[in-house]
Amino acid sequence: MRFEKVAIIGLGLLGGSIGLAVQEHLPGLATSGFDADPAVRERARELGLCQTIADDPAEAVHDADLVILCVPVGAMGAAAEALAPGLRPDAVISDVGSSKQSIAAALSAVLPDHLVIPAHPVAGTEQSGPDAGFASLFHQRWCIITPPDGAPQDKVDDLAEFWKALGSTVEIMDAEHHDMVLAVTSHIPHLIAYTIVGTASDLEEVTRGEVIKYSAGGFRDFTRIAASDPTMWRDVFLNNKDAVLEMMDRFLTDLAMMREAIKAGDGDLMFDQFSKTRAIRRRIIELGQDDARPDFGRSHDEVGKED
Amino acid sequence: MRFEKVAIIGLGLLGGSIGLAVQEHLPGLATSGFDADPAVRERARELGLCQTIADDPAEAVHDADLVILCVPVGAMGAAAEALAPGLRPDAVISDVGSSKQSIAAALSAVLPDHLVIPAHPVAGTEQSGPDAGFASLFHQRWCIITPPDGAPQDKVDDLAEFWKALGSTVEIMDAEHHDMVLAVTSHIPHLIAYTIVGTASDLEEVTRGEVIKYSAGGFRDFTRIAASDPTMWRDVFLNNKDAVLEMMDRFLTDLAMMREAIKAGDGDLMFDQFSKTRAIRRRIIELGQDDARPDFGRSHDEVGKED
Numbered sequence: 001m002r003f004e005k006v007a008i009i010g011l012g013l014l015g016g017s018i019g020l021a022v023q024e025h026l027p028g029l030a031t032s033g034f035d036a037d038p039a040v041r042e043r044a045r046e047l048g049l050c051q052t053i054a055d056d057p058a059e060a061v062h063d064a065d066l067v068i069l070c071v072p073v074g075a076m077g078a079a080a081e082a083l084a085p086g087l088r089p090d091a092v093i094s095d096v097g098s099s100k101q102s103i104a105a106a107l108s109a110v111l112p113d114h115l116v117i118p119a120h121p122v123a124g125t126e127q128s129g130p131d132a133g134f135a136s137l138f139h140q141r142w143c144i145i146t147p148p149d150g151a152p153q154d155k156v157d158d159l160a161e162f163w164k165a166l167g168s169t170v171e172i173m174d175a176e177h178h179d180m181v182l183a184v185t186s187h188i189p190h191l192i193a194y195t196i197v198g199t200a201s202d203l204e205e206v207t208r209g210e211v212i213k214y215s216a217g218g219f220r221d222f223t224r225i226a227a228s229d230p231t232m233w234r235d236v237f238l239n240n241k242d243a244v245l246e247m248m249d250r251f252l253t254d255l256a257m258m259r260e261a262i263k264a265g266d267g268d269l270m271f272d273q274f275s276k277t278r279a280i281r282r283r284i285i286e287l288g289q290d291d292a293r294p295d296f297g298r299s300h301d302e303v304g305k306e307d
Numbered sequence: 308m309r310f311e312k313v314a315i316i317g318l319g320l321l322g323g324s325i326g327l328a329v330q331e332h333l334p335g336l337a338t339s340g341f342d343a344d345p346a347v348r349e350r351a352r353e354l355g356l357c358q359t360i361a362d363d364p365a366e367a368v369h370d371a372d373l374v375i376l377c378v379p380v381g382a383m384g385a386a387a388e389a390l391a392p393g394l395r396p397d398a399v400i401s402d403v404g405s406s407k408q409s410i411a412a413a414l415s416a417v418l419p420d421h422l423v424i425p426a427h428p429v430a431g432t433e434q435s436g437p438d439a440g441f442a443s444l445f446h447q448r449w450c451i452i453t454p455p456d457g458a459p460q461d462k463v464d465d466l467a468e469f470w471k472a473l474g475s476t477v478e479i480m481d482a483e484h485h486d487m488v489l490a491v492t493s494h495i496p497h498l499i500a501y502t503i504v505g506t507a508s509d510l511e512e513v514t515r516g517e518v519i520k521y522s523a524g525g526f527r528d529f530t531r532i533a534a535s536d537p538t539m540w541r542d543v544f545l546n547n548k549d550a551v552l553e554m555m556d557r558f559l560t561d562l563a564m565m566r567e568a569i570k571a572g573d574g575d576l577m578f579d580q581f582s583k584t585r586a587i588r589r590r591i592i593e594l595g596q597d598d599a600r601p602d603f604g605r606s607h608d609e610v611g612k613e614d
Contacts, residue, residue, distance in 0.1 A: 122523050180513055182524060185524045196499060197584040197587055217405070217489060221496065222496055233577070238574050241570070241572070245569060250510070254502050267542075271537050280530055283519045295603075296604070299604055
């Protein structure tokens, strides 16, 4: 590992997991951390998320040759401004945010003389905060790096090595394509989940108690995603507007087609559509991106099951 | 248990699970089964899903005082017709289907002289077929019984006792309300999942390989539901049309509002909507209807996790 010290700015699920993963997989790499919330810093010290937790962002990045911003997309610019005074001139600036074009622009505007190489580990859970982190979060997950034009190859390689050491597979992509891909694999699924959970909780004909009791029919799956951090997700939608709107319109077109099929009683169309989708799940499981056990391997009280 | 012999017609996930659960929890109750597919009957015999597996539906229901149809909603009428010749006059006819008004009508039309008490255990996985069943599927799950007007209370009670013995909590509801509740907790979530998985697999800008690799961003959750049985779900949508269309229109109205908020950059509206949804998940977990562990307790390679 060519980096000597990584500074992690923002110590929630992602930042905390990076701190733990570095200490486990890259013990020679020094870790320092900062979070704008004093209570989070306190908890991060108790949990040992980094070797040192600074009370000032400029102090956290002192001597660091890699700085990773792990704050909501909308807070990137302000976080970069706050740490700028302590920054080494040759430090590589990276992040973990879910919309790459807007973050690249925000960071480069605040740190025009620094090398900014955005990255996005496609990993997470619905939980947030310093207690949510764990060192294996990035194992067997993809990390997408979106280097700007002209970024020095050796620095891109160093960042790729960093993520590989944490257990990830690295893919290089341009930021615009990243934003389109993530709109469909992550942003639209979150928006749909938030929306249907909202729809269900506001109904008059069906009580909230009924929605909860009978959620095992499918609804409960959506509530997990809809339990994700509201600030983080608001910022994603504010910052990946074009791709999200484009993908949403594709989805709405397809949903309108399904609506017509139901209205017209067109069972053949439904059957064809419903039959196409199993192959994708099979590939996701083969690639180790989901649990092969039924129901995600959720705990059942499996008295009668023989496995 | 007042019933002496239960006949299970259709030996997939639900029928097979009932057979196994009865043998475990109600060993005094005789079980016989039938499936229209000879290969499924063969496999059901190997797995011991019921004490006897008949090659003829009329033979399977011989002497049974409880008959449970576990076939797709659209196949209920034909299945009832096929077993009618062997039916005891006092047998209670029930089922496990996900749309209650249409099933009640279909079964009563074919068996006008029999007592039909529809039921719906709200339980399942994305898998189907005789190998998918397990005895604890109904543990800690709700079973909704929708007795017709004038159904004898003692028979309704007997059926409720049957489901309680299998580990379920029983709720009595009228069929119309059931269909509205399940439209929102089960049918619309499945329709949305099938649709977004279809949308994602048909994109030109984003390859199917990319959708699969980066599915851990949220998309993979939808692929589980979208791997459910196409025949079963086609029949649900054909048979609960009105409630599904009504609930879909509520969802579409809310999604249009979110679309406008994204377009207008209205972060406050998004934040408010995204903040409302955590409470529902908390209650679902408190009620034992989902796994409290992050990510549904999916298996991670949790080298660094301390729990």
